[in-house]
Amino acid sequence: MTAADRRSHRPSGQPRLSLIEVFPQPDRQQLSLSGKLIFAEAGEIWTDVSARIATLEKGDRIDFDMSRVDAIDGGTMALLVHLRSELAARGVRAEFAGAGADVQALIHLYRGDIRASRRVRQRAESTFSQLGRSTIHFFHELRGILGFLGNSVLAAVGLLREPKTGNWKQLAPTMERAGADAVPIVVLINFLVGFVMAFQGATQLKQFGANVYVADLVGLSVTRELGPLMTAIILCGRSGAAFAAELGSMSVSEEIDALRTMGFGPIRYLVLPRTLALMLVLPLLTLLGDLVGIIGGLVVGVTSLGLTVGGYLSETQKAVSMWDVFSGLIKSVIFAIAISVIACQQGMATTGGAEGVGRRTTASVVSTLFALIIIDAGFTVFFHAFHL
């Protein structure tokens, strides 16, 4: 059995059910189809007919003689009608001729008996235009996020005036899901960050006999930069994506519209509790991350640099001030707002079913990571400029 036979479900060796021949006439070509034209053989029919009409030129005329066709199915007819309109696009007139009543009905159903229309081929968009469209899209999205942030601030002010109208019930479960449930991964990642950094730093510092300064390196970079940033990235991947997907599926199933028509502002009801929950848990997780990051460094210092636990910790204490930890926590609050606001905005902007939810969730994570890095860089420059 050949591959073509397997594809067409035709038993091996059995001849094709249809026959295609060309008879040149004085004023036209005649393509004669006969036998059974079935979808299982559509591939071969397509190749065969395409090859036979390939040489036709503008002004030629061809008839598809259907008089000896015993049976034809819808799929094959659709292909023939398509080839006819391809011919029309090349300026060749092609018509179905001599069809019996059954076949004619099928020709009519697939619109093979009306004037073949030329399909307008869509030209591929130029690189320049794609670039322009993406730029406009970027600013459009940015405007959407900033507008949403503004509305969230207004809603928060409204909530402060009337605390009774808040959706406080959602706060504790969201804190549990975003905070307590994230503890294992936060611990693992931050431990490894401190551990790896100590290893990399140690090889350099050993050359100068400055082993003990590994504690300074790890302590400062974890508390000021990596602890807050890594923890925020974890939260963005866990909770940010969850928020975007949750609100996205609520959007596509009209639940957000339903909330609005019931007089619940979706920002007040859905976004503020999530944002507040993240603002409360992210600093706590960051503090935990700082701690285990330092422990990660400590493990390397003690096991491979010959430092004592006491020596490492007292060096860390000397190097890291309260402000170093505190500045990381300030950042983490801003990170929390960015994660929640972007995720909720993307979720609520979702249209277009399940695929839309997936697309917006991806967009939410990508935009948030971008925002986190920008905010982090902004903070670093700000703290540096003011010698903080």
Added chain:
Amino acid sequence: MSEPMIKVEGLTMGWPGPAGAPVILQQDATFDVARGEVFAILGGSGCGKSTLLRYLVGLESPLGGEIAIAGLGRPNLEVGRPPFGVMFQSGALFGSLTVGENIGLSLEQWTDLPYEAIAAIVLAKLKLVGLEGAENRYPAELSGGMKKRAAIARAMALEPELIFLDEPSAGLDPVSAVELDQLILTLNKVLGLTVVLVTHELPSIFKIAQRCIMLDKETKSIIATGDPCELRDHSDDPRVRDFFNRRPRSV
């Protein structure tokens, strides 16, 4: 004559198009809905029936024209409690809440009723729509018809005078569809509820709607207003007669 429940004047629906020119869905729609009537919005697929409903309830801002609901102007969903209930096509029940919590949500938000009173009202509403015993079930556990009835109960939670229903009987079996029609008629007759519904179901329209408008996609306008039975038998417009008599216009 008392003031109409809904007054729409010169409403233009659409959205800004890519090339600056707006894409218009319906132009200059004018109609009103009297208090206590069942009013149907009809038309072929894609003519903007469900979209018109979104404008009426304040989910979209019109390109032009005026909408007044209960003499209050265009509904502002950002401020206070809307004076109507809405049932969306899919039901749009909140999947994370039970049916009872779905119905009780607006009562908790907009009234000072104690928990027991809210629970009692929820049970009464469920009984009204024939869903006794479903209060602790989640929307995912309900059939399509039950979801729609639960959504009507939710829309009725705050005793509104006006309720909007988007395709209430679409996708239901004939018996459930008739039951739903009965429910709508009962709510209309007994409670004096004004009902605005978008639907395709002709038998249901003839049975329950006192008046209707028919939107047309090509002319982007309202092509008929009046009693559906009257329009079916005596309309001058062949498009309207064909629609009501289920005659395909061209094949």
